[in-house]
Amino acid sequence: MVSEHKPRVLVIAEAANPRLTSVALIGYSLTNALREVADVQLATELRNRDSILEAGFPADQLIPVDNRKMQGLAFKVAKFLRGGESLGWTIYSAFYNVAYPVFERKLWHMLESRLKSGEFDLVHRVTPLSPTNASPIAKRLKQIGVPFIIGPLNGGVPWPAGFDAIRRQEKEWLSYVRGAYKFTPGLQQTRDRASALILASGHTYGEVVTTDARREKAIYIPENAIDPARFPMPQPKAPSKMLKLAFVGRLVPYKGAVTLLEAALPLLKSRRAQLDIIGDGAEMGRLKELVAQHQLESCVSLPGWIAHEKLHERLCASDVFAFPSVREFGGGVVLEAMALGLAPVIADYAGPTELLPDDCGWRVKFESADQLRAGFTEVLTQLADQPEEVRAAGDRACQFVRANFTWPAKARQIRAVYDWTLQSAHKPQFAFAFNPEHRA
Template structure:
C-alpha cells in the first residue's frame, strides 16, 4: 500500500510533559513511522519537540495567545493546578477554536490541492471540544478522524464530598457542552471517531446509528519501550524473605483514593505483611502523613513526594503490586506503565483502568462507597499476600498483554488500519481492534484475530 499523507493536529504534544501532551506527542511520532505525517501543534511545544530530535520541517507550531489566557484564568479559579480539572477543560475548550482557525488559514490551500489524504485530530482528547475544521474538510472531501476521545465519566454515587473537595462544581453543568456551536456537525462530518472508553463510546453514539457505524473503541494510552525497557524482561518472582511491596502513583487529590488505600493497607503494614509506597504529591500529602503517624505506619510506608516521570520506573522496580483505588479515572496510563513493569494491578471497576485489565492480568474490584472500597482493597491485598505465585503470574500476564497491545508502535499500526478503512473502503477494522486476550498483536504491531 502507498504511504499515506496525513496532517496530524495535536494542540497538546510535548515529550517533556505527561498525560494529554505526552499522548499527543507519542502517538503522532509513532504514526510518523507508518505514514508521511506533518504535525500541527501549539507553539509552546516547539522547543521540546525540536530537542527530542524532530526536524522543523515535520511540524508547524501555531501561536494561540487565547489558550495562554485560558490557562491562567483556569488556574486562578482552580486555586492551582491540582483541583477542578473540569474548569481547566471548559476554559481551554472555549479558547481552542482559534487554534483551528489559524490552522485552516495556514493549510487550506494545501488541503484543497490534495497534498494530504486525510486529517487526524489527536488532541484535545475531550469529546466536548468541537472542530472548526470538520465542516471545512467535509466541503473539500478530505476525511477527518477524531480521537482518541475520552472524558466525562460520571462521579460515582456516594462521593459528593470528594467531588466538592475536588472543586468539581462545574461538572454539574457539563451536559451544556452539547449546546456549543459545532458539536453535532463535528461528529457527523467526521469520517471516523476513535473513542477511548466505554463511557465515551456510549455518550457519543447513544441514539445515533450513523455515528455507531463510524465509532471505534480504542484506549488512548500506550507505552514507549525505550522509556520502559523492563517491558521486554519477565518480572522476577516475589522475594521469599521480604513482605510484598505495593505501589501507588498519582496526584494526591481526593478522587485518586490514596487515603483509602492507606487505610485499607494499615493492618497489613503493621503486621509486616506488605510495605507501601505512595508516589506523588498534592493537597492530600499532609492528610496521608497524619494517617501514617496516627496508625504508627512509618516503618512500612514511604511518601517520597513528587517524582519525575522518567524516575517513576526506578521506584516501581521494587514493587510487585500496583494498587490504584481512583474513583473517577478516564484513561489510566499509569496502570499500563505499572503493568509494563510486571506489577499486578488492583483497580476499581469504574472508568478507564478496569477496561485495560483482562481476566488473569490483575484484580478488578467492584466499586461501592468509601467503606466498601477500603474493605474490598484490604481483602484483595490479603488474598494476594496468601498467594505470591498468583501475584507473579498475573504480573507476567499483564506485562505480556501490554507488550502485545499497548506499545505506541502497536497503536500506530492499529490506527493505520482505520486510515485505510476511511480512505480506501477496506474491511471494517473494528473486530480486530476490540482488544481482548483472544486478540494477539505481533511485535511489529500487526493484529491477528482469533475467532
C-alpha cells in the same frame, strides 16, 4: 489487507509535548509513533515547538500555530476560578473549548491552499482528547473532500454515587451541568462530518454514538500506551515474604492514597506488606500523620514525585500496583505498572477497569468509600498469602500491555483506521480487554 503506501496525514495535536505528561505527552507520543506508518505533518501550538525539536522530531514535519494569546487568557481565567491548577478540571475544559476553535481557524488559514491542492490524504485530530471540543475545520474539510478523523476521545466520566463530598473537594462544580456541552455550537456537526470517530472509553462511546451513522464510523481504541524505551522489560524478581505494594498519582481525595493506606493497615502493622506511595498533593500531610500514628516508617515510603524516566526503576521493586482511584478517564499509570510486571488491584470503575483483562489483576467493586476500603483490605490480604498467583498475574499483564499498548502498537492500530477510512481495508478489530461495540 493493509496498503503498503504510506498515507499523507496532517495530524492536529494542539497539545503535544514530550516534556509534559497527560494529554500533551499522549499527543506527542502518538504523533511521533505515527511517523513509522504514515507520512506525517504535525500541527501544534507554537509553545511546544522547542521541546518537540529537541526530542528529535524533524523540523520540516512541524507546523507551529501561534494561539498562545487566546489559550493563555483562557488558562488564566480558568486558573482564577479554579483557585489553582490542580482542581476543577471541568472549569478548565470549559474555557479551553472557547480557545481551541481559534487555533483551528488559524491553522486553516495557514494550510488552506495545501489542503485544497490534495497534499494530504486525510486529517487526523489527536488532541484535544476531550469529546466536548468542536472542530471548525471539519466543515471545510468536508467541502473539499478530505477525510477527517477525530480521536482518541475520552473524558467526562460521571462521579460515582456516594462520592459527592470528594467531588466538591475537587471543585468540580461545573460537572453538575456538564451535559450542557452537548449544545456547544458546531459540536454535533463536527461528529457528523467526521469520517471516523476513535473513542477511547465506554462512557465516551455511549455519549458520542447516538445515531446509526455514527456507529458505523466509530471504533474503540484506548488513548494510552507505554514507551518501551522508558519502560523496558523487567528483570525476574527474587521471592519475598512481604507483599510489596505501589501507588502512583496526585495525592488528592479521589485518587485514594489515604484509602489505600487505611486498607493496607492490617498487613502493614503485621509487617506482611510494604507500601510505596509515589506522588504529592494535599493529602501528603494526612498520609504522614497515619504513618507516624501507626509507627509504619519502616514499611511505608512517601518519596513525593519521581521523574517519569526513573519511575520504572522504582516500580519494578513492587509486586502489586494498588490503585483505588474512583474517577480515572484513561488509566495510563495502570498500563505502565502492568508493563513492568505488577499485578493491578483497582477500583472497578471507568478507564482502568476497561484496560484490565480478567486474568491480569483484580477489580474491587464498591458503592461507597467504606466499601471500597474494605474491598481493598480483603483482596490485598488474600494476595499476601498467594505470591505465586500475584507473580503469574503480573507476568500476564506485562505480556498483554507489550502486545497491545506500546506506542508502536498504537500507531499500527491507527494506521488500520486510516486504511479503513481511505477504503483500502475493512473495519479493524483489536484484542482489547473491553469493547463497547460488543456490549449487550
